Amino acid sequence: MTIAHTAHPLKVLQLTDPHLMASADGALLGVNTRDSLAAVIDEVLRNHGQPDLILATGDLTQDASSEAYRYFGEQLKAFNCPSLWIAGNHDDSDLLASIAAEFQAEQKQLVQGGWHFVMLDSSVHGKVFGELSQPELAFLDESLSQHPELPTMVCLHHHPVDIGSDWMEKIGLKNRDAFWQVIDRHPQVKIVLWGHIHQDLQQQRNSVQLLATPSTCIQFATGSSKFAVEPLAPGYRWFELEASGQYSTEVCRANGFEFDLDEKSTGY
Numbered sequence: 295m296t297i298a299h300t301a302h303p304l305k306v307l308q309l310t311d312p313h314l315m316a317s318a319d320g321a322l323l324g325v326n327t328r329d330s331l332a333a334v335i336d337e338v339l340r341n342h343g344q345p346d347l348i349l350a351t352g353d354l355t356q357d358a359s360s361e362a363y364r365y366f367g368e369q370l371k372a373f374n375c376p377s378l379w380i381a382g383n384h385d386d387s388d389l390l391a392s393i394a395a396e397f398q399a400e401q402k403q404l405v406q407g408g409w410h411f412v413m414l415d416s417s418v419h420g421k422v423f424g425e426l427s428q429p430e431l432a433f434l435d436e437s438l439s440q441h442p443e444l445p446t447m448v449c450l451h452h453h454p455v456d457i458g459s460d461w462m463e464k465i466g467l468k469n470r471d472a473f474w475q476v477i478d479r480h481p482q483v484k485i486v487l488w489g490h491i492h493q494d495l496q497q498q499r500n501s502v503q504l505l506a507t508p509s510t511c512i513q514f515a516t517g518s519s520k521f522a523v524e525p526l527a528p529g530y531r532w533f534e535l536e537a538s539g540q541y542s543t544e545v546c547r548a549n550g551f552e553f554d555l556d557e558k559s560t561g562y
């Protein structure tokens with residue numbers, strides 16, 4: 295584990311749900327996912343510049359191919375900083391971990407800039423919903439016990455709360471009560487961050503800020519009872535984290551990216 299303290303806020307970039315494919319032509323509902331990721335990376339560099347850390351919160355690939363994982367790692371070389379990768383429902387957790395190691399992105403926790411980052415694997419092989427295994431819950435509890443003094447961000451792929459979309463209720467984190475029982479024992483947790491829902495979301499649960507972020511490809515319609523997409527631009531989340539525990543965060547989109555989304559789609 296790396297320990298570094300800086301006087302400046304730590305700049306953290308979240309990239310989520312890029313759904314990359316082995317083929318350069320790979321598209322999701324009409325949107326080429328390599329092109330949309332490139333547009334988001336350009337937007338980060340133009341708008342915010344270099345981050346100090348990247349959090350990649352799952353569905354890095356659509357086809358769980360080694361080519362797509364390596365493509366993702368290569369694209370992150372636009373940034374001169376470490377990244378941490380976790381799996382989503384479209385990923386192959388073991389393959390992701392082995393290729394993440396090639397890019398030094400496999401760590402499950404990191405202390406940097408006075409913050410503690412904990413990365414959880416909520417993927418369940420062959421399922422769309424998420425679940426945290428007993429070893430994963432034990433890891434969460436142990437890692438939080440190691441740094442009770444540090445403001446902490448916990449990341450996973452699946453949503454651990456109701457987000458107000460019926461169709462997504464069935465594909466969130468199944469054992470969310472067990473997750474919150476652990477979190478509630480560790481008051482240093484400031485932020486729980488996820489992907490999966492392809493939309494900007496902010497909620498509060500006691501003293502914990504709950505955040506989700508648009509995908510770097512297609513976006514799901516907010517509050518829809520059944521599967522629906524909306525033609526919002528691909529995006530990312532940016533954080534500036536102070537060692538005091540204060541922070542700011544915003545979602546930005548690559549609004550100049552042109553795409554032809556299949557808006558009538560009823561799923562994929």
Ligand SMILES: Nc1ncnc2c1ncn2[C@@H]1O[C@@H]2COP(=O)(O)O[C@H]2[C@H]1O
Nearest residue numbers: 353383384422461465490521560561562
């Ligand atoms: N019409 C649908 N109803 C329910 N789930 C769907 C539908 N279409 C796709 N999905 C699944 O829901 C998931 C939501 O985001 P993912 O990108 O993980 O992948 C999606 C599919 O696995």
